[in-house]
Amino acid sequence: MSILENATKALDLLGEDRRAIRLRKVLRKLWENKGAVFGLIMVLSVIICTILAPYLSPHDPIFQDVEKRLFPPIGQSGSDPHYLLGTDHLGRDIVSRLIYGARISLVVSISAVAFSGVLGTIIGLLSGFYGGKVDSVFMRLADVQLAFPFILLAIAIIAVLGPSLQNIIIVMGITGWVIYARVVRAEVLSLREKEYIMAVRALGGSNGRIIFKHLFPNVVPPCIVIVTLEMARMIIMESALSFLGLGVQPPTPTWGGMLADGRVYLYTSWWLATFPGLVIMLVVLGINLLGNWLRDILDPRLTQL
Amino acid sequence: MKSYILKRLLHSIFVLVGISVVVFIILHLTGDPAALLMPMDATPEQIAQFRKEMGFTDPLLLQYWRFFKGTLRGDFGLSFRHSQPALSLVMERMPATIQLTFAAMAIALIIAVPVGIISAIRRNSILDHVGMTGALLGQSTPVFWLGIMLILIFSVTIQWFPSSGRGSLQHLILPAITLGMYSMARTARMMRSSMLEVLGQEYMKTAKAKGLTPRAVILKHALKNASIPVVTIVGMELGTLLGGAVITETIFAWPGVGRLAVQAIYNRDYPVVQAAVFILAAIFVLVNLLVDILYTYLDPRVKLK
Secondary structure, eight states, X not given: OHHHHHHHHHHHHHHHHHHHHHHHHHHHHHHHOHHHHHHHHHHHHHHHHHHHHXXXXXXXXXOOOGGGTTOOOTTSTTOOTTOTTOBOTTSOBHHHHHHHHHHHHHHHHHHHXXXXXXXXXXXXXXXXXXXXXXXXXXXXXXXXXXXXXXXXXXXXXXXXXXXXXXXXXXXXXXXXXXXXXXXXXXXXXHHTTSHHXXXXXXXXXXXXXXXXXXXXXXXXXXXXXXXXXXXXXXXXXXXXXXXXXXXXXXXXXXXXXXXXXXXHTTTTOTHHHHHHHHHHHHHHHHHHHHHHHHHHHHOGGGGGO | OHHXXXXXXXXXXXXXXXXXXXXXXXXXXXXOHHHXXXXXXXXXXXXXXXXXXXXXXXXXXXXXXXXXXXXXXXXXXXXXXXXXXXXXXXXXXXXXXXXXXXXXXXXXXXXXXXXXXXXXXXXXXXXXXXXXXXXXXXXXXXXXXXXXXXXXXXXXXXXXXXXXXXXXXXXXHHHHHHHXXXXXXXXXXXXXXXXXXXXXXXXXXXXXHTTOOHHHIIIIIIHHHHHHHHHHHHXXXXXXXXXHHHHHHHHTTOOSHHHHHHHHHHTTOHHHHHHHHHHHHHXXXXXXXXXXXXXHHHOTHHHHO
């Protein structure tokens, strides 16, 4: 008995060791790819800003002070050292609003990606596994959806339903399922003829068991790649909606909303519109770089994405 | 060949019907289209009266059938704001959108194709790194911010181009760059990877071995084969650009369909919204159909599938 226990323990240790070695390998690979490191830093900063916004912000992001309106960023004449990137047309601190803006961006895009990822993966699994009518209905639906000018459809629906946080997430989520469904379906189509699936079937495994225990784990790697790249798209999408006034409503700070405000003051105060857009671009760039790296190590076939 | 085109044609018709269903549903999402269509201060009696007049009390299927018949005749109803047929309003704006789309695509291709080719030939050179970093940046830049920054630099600061409106060639340049940036970045990356794949083929060695100049090898043999996947992307991008012009048109006050649609959404002018969304989606479907047919000429292998 004790021999067996020892052997199991030794094996466990070996497993842990192997995992540690693998992790170290992946980290070393990550370090070699400077773009991915930059991406990781951007993503971590956004997460930190989201969680610690109240502690990191030098000022209240919503507090208005007309006497302090339109202070330029530091280094320009008329700037105030307390306001690093200046203030907006209502005297609110730009830095604080950018930090708080990360919250909406991250919450909306993570929720929308989760929503569309779950929806698309389930549809892809069912479509690929059952084929036939189920498959053709879902794939025709995908064609219809792809034909729509995505942003126009989203604004039309949100304009009808009203711009609440929940509606925004649902609409963005619904517009994103197709890509998961297509990739998962293609993967399942090739997997379902494999011997090990037949073996499970011969052993009497139910369809549900085959789908969730044996097919699902195999479609996770490509899905992780899509999730990353979709995060970038969703962040842009959310700020586009906010920019058009159909995102989360003021006074909640959003990057897109700040840009829309800044557009009005473009001729006098360039910093209002410049910084929020710069932040969006850097974050999206970071996520794309991280996504490209993940794709290279997880699933190089997805280069078309 | 004929059966392939016929199949694609039937498929496109199916998608168009699907689009009309979705466009119809948008108005019925809240459950009470009469309340959406009437002015805010309408009395309940007026709304009830209107509901009856418009046939909103009929079964939904019957209502859809009426809508569908109208769509076939190009009848989306009268615009509430302009008391003009919604379709003719959309069609009046179509030339502006088409002009902008083609200008954007032209700029994108003029820059993307050479960048992609040079990056592939001089792989890992400085030119390659600069080109691909630029492409990655282009893909990560939000359209609305790019537009605003171009206005800030070229209209506000150095005053080369006007910031809004349509008329001269000068008016076209900034919106076209803004709209085309994403496609430019995507096409450049696509061109590079496609070119790299072709350059690795055996027949490239043959071409070199038979004594062709490097210039002839690249321009005659490599480019022709590498363009095939790029053509598909360009076709798809063209459709996306038509619909994606919404934000660009809004920023530059470009009098196109996208801006009309956004204004109609804010004015709750739903017949115009429905007409605009339907027409843009229909054009996307048609462009894709044409690209698919064109593709069979470019790449005869497609027919075999």
